Amino acid sequence: MRNLHHKQFVGSVALLGLAIALIWSQSTPTLAGSDAKKTQAGVPVEPDMHEFMEYVFQPTYKRLKQAIAAEPDNRKVWKAIKSDALILAEGGNLLLLHDPQNDRSSWNEYSQDVRKEGGLLYKAAKSKDFKTARKHYVAMLKNCNACHQKFADGEHQLTP
Structure with a gap:
């Protein structure tokens, strides 16, 4: 039983980590995305x-x-x-x-x-x-x- 709870906990932590990574990657552009956004946002x-x-x-x-x-x-x-x-x-x-x-x-x-x-x-x-x-x-x-x-x-x- 304890082993099952541990696996559920690890799985929940992994899922939470994946969700955070996904949210972060969508809200924080990559370098290429940042350059593309800068081009759209304003360049002299x-x-x-x-x-x-x-x-x-x-x-x-x-x-x-x-x-x-x-x-x-x-x-x-x-x-x-x-x-x-x-x-x-x-x-x-x-x-x-x-x-x-x-x-x-x-x-x-x-x-x-x-x-x-x-x-x-x-x-x-x-x-x-x-x-x-x-x-x-x-x-x-x-x-x-x-x-x-x-x-x-x-x-x-x-x-x-």
Whole structure:
């Protein structure tokens, strides 16, 4: 009788182990599956950071700098500020797809701060709150400049 219970116990443990392995293998992709998922989840179209910045961030920053230089007096300017703020905020997400040569942790932090400050700028622009929008615009640029200091040898400093 004891031998039967032992066999049932071992069989139950083996079955439990098999179930755990099956669940784990389905929820944790293999390396090939992970690469396939990454390809679907997001890969930079332009891996060169200089090119990416020049064609995504630079034109957006230049438009936004002009639009937010003074308090907007019409819907059209507020709409332009909202658009560029949202592009820059989402650009923070795109930055997370890029791999820096070193210090991934700092890269992620700067990228998330661009997303955060750009998002807050966008929300302030939606509310037509110029003072708050300007505050988040300046905070975003401060973050951009800190990132440029760390990853671009201090080049490409932005002015509000």
